Amino acid sequence: MALFEVKNLTFGYPLTDKIINGVSFTVEQGDFIAVCGPTGSGKTTLLRLLKPELAPLGNRSGEVLFDGLNAETLTPEKSCEIGFVGQSPEHQIVTDKVWHEIVFGMENLRFSQNLMKRRLAEIMSYFGIDALFDKNTADLSGGQKQMISLSSVLVMNPKIIILDEPTSQLDPVSASGFLTTLKKLNDELGLTIIITEHRLENVIPLCNKLCVIENGALTAFGETRQVIKEIIGNERIAASMPGSVRLYKILGAKGECPLNITEGKRYFREHFVRNGAPFETEEKPTGEKAAELKNVYFRYDKNAPDVLHNTSLSVYKNEILCVLGANGSGKTSLLYTIAGLTSPYAGSVEIFGKNIKKYKGQSLYSNCIALLPQDAQTVFLHNTLEEEFESAGISFGDAPYDLSYAAKTHPYDLSGGEQQLAALALVLASKPKILLLDEPTKGLDSLAKQRVRDALKTLKQQGLTVIVVTHDVEFAALCADRAAMFFRGECVCVDTPYKFFSENIFYTTSTAKITSGVCENLINPDDVRRYAEVK
Amino acid sequence: MSCFEIFNPATVFIFFACVIVSGIFTMNPVITVISLAGALAYWFVMPGQKNNRIHIYTVLMTLACMVFNPVFGHNGATVIVVINNHNVTVEAGLYGIFLGLMLSAAVYWFASFSKIMTSEKIIYILGFISQKAALVLTMALRFIPVYIRKAKQINNTQKALGLYKDETIVSRVRGGARVFSILLTYMIEKTIITSDSMAARGYSGRRRRNFSLYSFGRRDVIFLLASLVFTACTVYASSKGALVYNFYPYADTPSTAAVALAGYIGYGLLCLSPSVTEGGSRLKWRYLKSKISHSDIRLPTR
Structure with missing residues (x-):
């Protein structure tokens, strides 16, 4: 008997259109199902409808059967056989x-x-x-x-665990550790798992079934490779797929779809023929320095270890510098030091050739430096986006992207990507010359990441210098002029992206991992598209 | 580790309640001296890091009581000096000292109590009285550090946004209000996640069964019975009026009747019991350790 039977489920909030529209599927014992779809497609609502205590109130029709029982009228004991883990590590702990x-x-x-x-x-x-x-x-x-x-x-002792983006707030190492644990539970205990994830890179190789949702309706459901074949023509969904699947698509989508790096490497070797001119050499940025750190040391406490240890780094005017590195490697401290929020105990920080200590009062923060922290919500002060923009003294036309459609929305009700862009617009109100971003793509889906990327490129054209601290190698490979690697409070290497990512072995994009050994200097799927001749 | 760690928190709680309550309500200088002696003895015997500044506070407090009681209270027959038509008397001074010592004893007992009773033990005890209160306390302890961290983050963001226009007090107060307002919205928003997480794990306001890390064993029974018997002696003596002591108009000599002696001895044993238990367990450790070092430990061979 199926564990979950969802029959023609339709749901809408009292004042909105249908969020879930006629969805039917069955979940078998032992399944590991990944649910994917763009933000706002109704993934979270669908998952919550499966768990009685979390089911939203609204107009609902259709049927959800758990273990043959109506899921709306389960006893508390029975309902606890459906486990639920959400995305916020901080707030679901009681x-x-x-x-x-x-x-x-x-x-x-x-x-x-x-x-x-x-x-x-x-x-x-x-x-x-x-x-x-x-x-x-x-x-x-x-x-x-x-x-x-x-x-x-x-x-x-649940029979099934439903997870709603459990790793979106985690760094890549913890995220893959967490997902591996889920796989272990699935393999060793036969636990059934349903998970939504933005990081499909890690989930697709683990799951046995894939469920694709768009605009509240089920686009595809079934065995992973089968579903990928069905949706490969769908640009929006395919863009969120792992590197191996995207290369598969670029190379003509013939044969079995590779799901992980190993399969991807084999597929690439068989199907790739190089075609095209040699790669243009990248120019290292030179010229005036926007910020320069010389032998900077910083620690939080007299007895604590150094967070920044002999850090030297030059940031040139009008470049996008991406700083990568593990948790606790000092990336965020670097940002806070450049922003003047923490002061080093040795070494010097110069902003536009002037020592940071000589910027008195608020002069550093007007027309000079702006910082967008990791949690964009800490920027918002008002009840609607309109008020927010008004009090910052900017209009919707000033931002390099359009947010006017959300003018009357409470900032907290925006999606993660929209919050990030709204906060960015507010931060830009002080007309900074240097923009500092801390993990701007955390928890965002591929479309939102692209919007952030486009925004940064536009800002660069307008003459800004941008420093991005991120865990997201794919993002860095697409938008950086230079990438830097941090380790133990030190800047270990700085290089142009093609050099940086094709010389790295472990810390690099999935495209670079798949293509290395066959063709160097391919770090993004777009590079492959440019230089591949399909067999 | 204190020997109190092996007792159930309820035992510890009842013991301290007996000592502190009967010490304060008998209002008898002999009892007060015994209480202080017992509290001090345990303070020194108790293992672990202690803040020895406590002695300065208690001495200052006793001195203050000794000085201020005669200034404000004018009862008593033995006048030392008359200031502004007010008598300053020996008895009022004695009463001040007594009051200071009594408060000092309570301070020492409470200091030991708070060192032994960690938050989880308090929550365990509170669980007997009100499950909801215990849950609220543990949730509060969880969220205080989270919100403090968040407030710091918000403050940093606001600073880097250039919202603190200048360094004046008005600007700072405004900044503080802004941080508080954001924090409030944030808290309300996130509480929904917490309550969902509780509901998803079967919380519905029904009666729960509190999980306990502690067991109630023979040791607890013995210690608790002893404490209650000793306290009963004191309460009995007190109910017979043997522990009544008057400072005014003349300070009494403490009663030496058999009933009163029973009260003193009972209370004395009560106050000494933690030090004795602690000392006893230390001797036992020393003995066990010597046995370990002398014994020839061999790993089993295959």
Whole structure:
């Protein structure tokens, strides 16, 4: 018997059009289903309709059967067999201690003391997180928090786990660790999993079924390779697919679709023929320096280790510099140091040839430097975007992109990508010459990333210098003039993107990984399109 | 690690309640001295990092009570000096010292109490009284650090946006208000996520079963019974009026009747029990350690 049977499900909020329109599918025991589709297509709503406590209120028709029972009238005990993990690591944790968070659900279901103790021991040993037992949840990293949230659901012995973009707020390393854990649960325990993800790069190789949703309707559902064949002609969906699938499309979409890097490499070797002129050499930017760091040292506390350690970096006028590196490598501290929000204990920072300490009062922040922090929501002050723009003294026409359609919307109700762009427009109100961005693509889908990219390129044309701190190598490869790698508070290398990404082995784009050894200097799918002759 | 770690938090809580409440309500100088002696003894025996500035506070507090009580209270028969038509008396001074010592004893007991009772233990105790209150407390402890961090982030953003126009107080207050307003919106927004996460894990306001890390064992029974018996002695003596002590008009000599002695001894044993338990467990450790170092440990061979 199928675990979930969704029959002709239609849903709309009282005042809006239908968000979900006649969706039918079945979920079998042991499935690992990835749900994909553009932002606003109704993925989250669909997932929430499967979990009774989270189902939104509105006009609903059709049927959802869980284990043969109507999902709208499950008992609390039965409903806990449907586990749910959301995207915010910070806010789905309820209690202050790790052990308490994990038993929280069992306390609600009134498990016996012995059973709670046993499950707590089991799950912490299974995941090897017993060292976290007594820790405060506030002290954990994002990846650890998501693991705790997952554990706290698993201890209730669910038959299925529904995850709504669980890794969108995590760095790539924690994200792939988390997804690998899901695969392990699927393989070892036969746990059924439904997941939505922007980072399809990591999920597609793991899942056995793919569900594509557009405008609230089911475009395709079924075995992964089969579905990819069906949607490969759909530009919008195909753009969000992993590198191997996009190369497959560029090379003519013949034969079996490669789903991971290994398969991609084989496919590329067989189908790629180089055609075209030799690559133009990239010019290293020269000229006037916008910002220069000389042997900068910084630490948060006298007894803490250095966060920036002998950092030297020159940023030239009118370039886009992308700074890459692992968590805790000092990327964000670098940004805050250039922005004058933290002061180094040794070394010097010069902005346009003038020491940063000589910028008195607010002069650094008017017509000079602007910082867009990681959490764009910290920028918003008002109830609508219109008020927001008004109080910043700008109009919708000033931004290099159009947001006027959302003028009356509360900034918090915008999608992640729109929030990022709105915040960027507000930050630009001070007419800065240097723009600093911290993880501008975090949690964004491919379309939103493209909008951010286009915005940055327009700003560059207008004469701005842009420094982007990011984990997103694909993004950096597409928009950087130079890329820098940070490690242990030091800038290890700075290079033009083609040199940087084709010389890197581990820390590079999936296109570069697939094409290396066959043809050098291909780092984006577009490069392949330009230089490939389809066999 | 304190020997109190092995007791159930409820045992610890009841013990401290007995000591502090009966110490304060008997209003008897002998009891106060015993209480202070017991509290000090435990303070020194208790393992772990201690803030020794506490002694300065208690001494200052006692001195302040000794000085200020005669200034404001004019009862008592033995007049030292008359200032502005007000008598400054020996008895008022004695009462001040007594008050200071009593407060000092309470301060020491509370300091030990708060070192032993970590937040999880308080939440455990609170769970007996009100499950909802216990849950609210743990959630508050969870979200305070989160919001403090967020406030700092917002402040940094606002600064880099150039919203602090100048360094005047007005500008800073405005900035603070802005940060608070953003933080409030943020909190309201994020609370929805938290409540969804609770609902998704079966929280519905029904009665829950609190998970407990603690067991209630033989040790707890013995310690608790002893504490209650000792307290009963004091309460009995107090109910018979044997512990009544008057400072005015003349300070009494403390009663030495058999009932009163029973009260003193009971309270004395109560106050000493934590130090004795702690000391006992240390001796035991020393003994066990010597055995470990002398024994010949061999790994099993295959």
